[in-house]
Amino acid sequence: MSPPERIGFVGTGSITDAMVRGLLAEPAAVPQVVVSQRGADISAKLASDFPQVSVSADNQAIIDDCDTVVLAIRPQVAEDVIRPLRFRDGQRVISVIAATDRLALTEWVGAKVHLTQAIPLPFVARRKGVTAVFPADAGTAAIFDVLGNAVECETKAEYDLLAAASSLMATYFGIMYRTTEWLVDNGLPEEKGRAYLAPLFAGLSEAAILAGPKIDFIEISREFATKGGLNEQVFRDFDQKGGTGALTRALDSVLKRITDR
Ligand SMILES: NC(=O)c1ccc[n+]([C@@H]2O[C@H](COP(=O)([O-])OP(=O)(O)OC[C@H]3O[C@@H](n4cnc5c(N)ncnc54)[C@H](OP(=O)(O)O)[C@@H]3O)[C@@H](O)[C@H]2O)c1
Numbered sequence: 623m624s625p626p627e628r629i630g631f632v633g634t635g636s637i638t639d640a641m642v643r644g645l646l647a648e649p650a651a652v653p654q655v656v657v658s659q660r661g662a663d664i665s666a667k668l669a670s671d672f673p674q675v676s677v678s679a680d681n682q683a684i685i686d687d688c689d690t691v692v693l694a695i696r697p698q699v700a701e702d703v704i705r706p707l708r709f710r711d712g713q714r715v716i717s718v719i720a721a722t723d724r725l726a727l728t729e730w731v732g733a734k735v736h737l738t739q740a741i742p743l744p745f746v747a748r749r750k751g752v753t754a755v756f757p758a759d760a761g762t763a764a765i766f767d768v769l770g771n772a773v774e775c776e777t778k779a780e781y782d783l784l785a786a787a788s789s790l791m792a793t794y795f796g797i798m799y800r801t802t803e804w805l806v807d808n809g810l811p812e813e814k815g816r817a818y819l820a821p822l823f824a825g826l827s828e829a830a831i832l833a834g835p836k837i838d839f840i841e842i843s844r845e846f847a848t849k850g851g852l853n854e855q856v857f858r859d860f861d862q863k864g865g866t867g868a869l870t871r872a873l874d875s876v877l878k879r880i881t882d883r
Pocket of ligand 1: 632633634635636637638658660661662681694695696697699703718719720721741742743744
């Protein structure tokens with residue numbers, strides 16, 4: 623299935639900016655994009671950067687003009703923004719609104735739309751974002767496959783688990799930050815630490831992708847750990863001295879927060 627002819631966005635903040643830039647990078651994947659005038663700075667910049675972008679101050683006009691509509695407002699205002707809008711039966715509606723229950727969204731939308739939820743990440747701007755999508759929907763997957771790749775979830779439980787996993791982003795950079803701090807405390811200039819760690823982590827992520835889905839991460843970990851060597855020692859310490867426990871507890875707790883709402 624191909625991406626839609628005309629896609630509309632209600633809420634033009636950071637994630638809409640990233641999605642539109644990804645969709646319209648050369649070669650553009652969609653011919654026309656309509657974004658809400660709010661937020662004003664981002665919508666104006668998108669319209670000046672891309673001739674395919676038009677801006678509308680009327681959310682209802684965006685719904686009326688587009689077969690596929692992305693809802694990209696903050697959860698706090700979602701009900702007030704969505705409830706008054708009139709959607710069409712059969713319309714494709716993609717909500718990227720975090721922390722919002724599907725049943726509530728369905729009720730606010732009202733019509734019998736194809737409603738999917740998705741968790742795009744900022745890297746969609748470079749067409750390198752992996753996006754969890756629920757439920758599986760070919761039209762929604764076609765959009766996020768352009769922006770990187772879509773992982774379609776069969777159940778809400780799967781979707782919630784990927785939402786929990788997506789909460790590791792700050793920790794990834796946090797590990798780099800704490801390691802840089804440690805290097806600096808031990809006498810290395812900070813810029814050298816940063817210059818070393820970013821490519822090190824990038825190379826490791828690339829190795830995990832190149833290994834493909836059939837090779838367990840623990841096998842890759844062993845490949846990078848000589849018997850009795852430094853890597854083996856640090857992972858054993860991490861695993862046995864509280865690192866794995868802290869990680870698992872943090873994921874359990876974030877999953878609980880996701881499923882309790
Ligand atoms: N940023 C991410 O990486 C990311 C990733 C996945 C999901 N999400 C989710 O996506 C949603 C948007 O996130 P964001 O980071 O893009 O937030 P954001 O930068 O705050 O953007 C939200 C936009 O919604 C606009 N808005 C508020 N009321 C509106 C209305 N009545 N009609 C139309 N637009 C209205 C705001 O405009 P004003 O500036 O004029 O108030 C603002 O530009 C959130 O639910 C968030 O959880 C974000």
